[in-house]
Amino acid sequence: MRFVELIRKKRDGHPLEDSELQALIEAYTEGDLPDYQMAAFLMAVYYKSMEATELAVWTEAMLHSGQVLDLSDIDGAKVDKHSTGGVGDKVSLILAPLAAAAGLKVPMISGRGLGHTGGTLDKLESIPGFDVNQSVQRFIELVDTLGLGLIGQTGEIAPADKKLYALRDVTATVECIPLIASSIMSKKLAEGIDSLVLDVKVGSGAFMKNVDRARKLAQTMIDIGASMDRPVRALITDMDQPLGRAVGNSLEVIESLETLRGEGPEDLTEITLELVVEMLDVAGKADDRDEAKAHLRSLLDDGSAMEAFTRIIEAQGGDPGVCTDPSLLPSADYTVEFEALRDGVIQSIDAQEVGIAAMELGAGRRTKEDTIDHGVGLVFQKKRGDEVSSGEPILVIHYSDRQSLDLAKKRLRAAIVIGDQPLKAPPLILDRLQ
């Protein structure tokens, strides 16, 4: 097969045969197709897209480029959730133990943060001792016995995606719906799950900047799932302002613990409950959604969800003491209040800028090689629609370094707009697709 002919075919807008798509993925995974040819192919896909049938074959080839977990020996519905990423998005830390407490099996393989977005693995690693690197066998055992496992992508799972993602990152081919959808779905379906719930975020802090594109991405992933008999649900949720109040690794773990105790912020609690209801529903375990939601709330209130989290922390080598004593988590050297300069109503909090400010403090990575300061970050006391007076704190900055503080403050000043108009809190869940 001459790969240049396949590039030309896609370049000219013709759909590729199944065998051609499989050959591209196989050769690329094996190193027989050079990066420069794949880069040209990806750019052609950026412009010419892929048909639904092409994308199903492409994703399946990526999925089978490495190990596919076999969870068939585990009883119960294996369901995972995936978020397209945002600022302050610590949902996984609450959702996985809650869903496990509700009887689901959650084999969750997560990623790290990059740029303005945080990553579940980084948040988990702020728990002293917590090890996200577990063998596949141990991971399956955890899911079986505790109902959840929380690990990072191994080299064995969807290696084609790992290579493709790294290449897309440096060739301006990240922002492409079929490539995003196949990347997510290949990784998630390699977990051996029966079904999947997607949290597709939209707004300034999300990769999708408008609802139409978010819907299109969600529908594309639902179609890929359907092609492989894996039911997929999607919520389109707001990421115009940070989710919850905390941004930064330890700080988000603390907020997650509060939420697991039923004492979390309303937006974070609501979105988590809605996503777990979807997980139960897609697994055929929620005849009545309102009842299911009420039951989930009781699992927060009675400590069941917290118990599931405590046990997985312990099982993965972490200090379960953090669940009752958050002071065991790393913290920043200093804190300072960030005050409003005028009276008014908060009109907007640009989530992307907030994410970059947190990154500048050390909570995130500018490049893959950067190390993270788990203690630093931001805790908002006011959100969109809240009234503030001049001099009143909007948030608290947790920092370790004076210079990064100045950068972050400057950025936050521009990111938070105070106006005179009263404002209703914006809707959290914008759409629901299946």
Place this chain on the structure above:
Amino acid sequence: MRFVELIRKKRDGHPLEDSELQALIEAYTEGDLPDYQMAAFLMAVYYKSMEATELAVWTEAMLHSGQVLDLSDIDGAKVDKHSTGGVGDKVSLILAPLAAAAGLKVPMISGRGLGHTGGTLDKLESIPGFDVNQSVQRFIELVDTLGLGLIGQTGEIAPADKKLYALRDVTATVECIPLIASSIMSKKLAEGIDSLVLDVKVGSGAFMKNVDRARKLAQTMIDIGASMDRPVRALITDMDQPLGRAVGNSLEVIESLETLRGEGPEDLTEITLELVVEMLDVAGKADDRDEAKAHLRSLLDDGSAMEAFTRIIEAQGGDPGVCTDPSLLPSADYTVEFEALRDGVIQSIDAQEVGIAAMELGAGRRTKEDTIDHGVGLVFQKKRGDEVSSGEPILVIHYSDRQSLDLAKKRLRAAIVIGDQPLKAPPLILDRLQ
């Protein structure tokens, strides 16, 4: 400079700054910009093109990526001709000595054949001893003293183009007018010429399959030339059937020698004369085009052009005896006539298929690594519009290998269409741009 941002900018259809384009070429030439990023950029250019001002800067950066010849010490007008390539296109072998005999200085740097098209260097190398690898200093000396030099592209001239061309070849980004135009113009202008005449071929045997695209390519190159104060003329010429009668290296040298004696086929003679008239005209040395053409014809008839060719062969190490005794050139082991299967008029001779048939005989390269059999090829006795009777030879096949003969015959049978309609010989020169 983050190159991924430049790829994204072009991807989204925004023009790049001069400094950005220069940085891309410089970093790529130095090896600081990896092939995969350039591949993605080139594919973005394929879809989003370049504005005239971008293309001028891009080409100039390519041109200055290596050595630019300084011919300012040479008296006279330094003019070259470039053909976009075709089948049976041996024009350079006649044109360069003829233009030199007419007083022009022709610093001609040529290429090799690939696929169905032949290359001037391969044709020259069928002359025993002829060395296309001359030092730049020697090349300049030849142009100065003999009025012409005939060499191949050295590693020092436009190295950016060399790398880019190799990359385009394997990433399906060859067929892109701004990239073709910048490739040609960067190499040609690095020769240190004052002006340039282009022979843009159009038809089945050419890269440009229709006149509109050929015109667009020609105009793009004229504009690039204008941006650097180098007047450029272009003829759009027919390449639907092979040019002249011979296809194959030695055979084309023989035909070139006949044409230099004034005894060549009409189409080849006509196109060569017209191109040299353009060269004289663009150099301000042809007040009256008809007179100029008549003078050129006399230079063929009186042996002046042949003398120029004889002297350059000798100066570049070749055996000048070939000019009077073509049997000194390599020849194929066998010849066989290829006969018409019916009475009629030749409606078409698909030049690309003829080129591939010649390649299959060994006259051309399928891949860059193939070696060439200089003796083999085809000599047509009939062309488009000629009447043939069943059993009458249309051409003679010169071959060395039985198996390749069978392949070539099969291809020629499909390439040559005989019908009942009388047909006027098609126009040779389709347009003239400046």
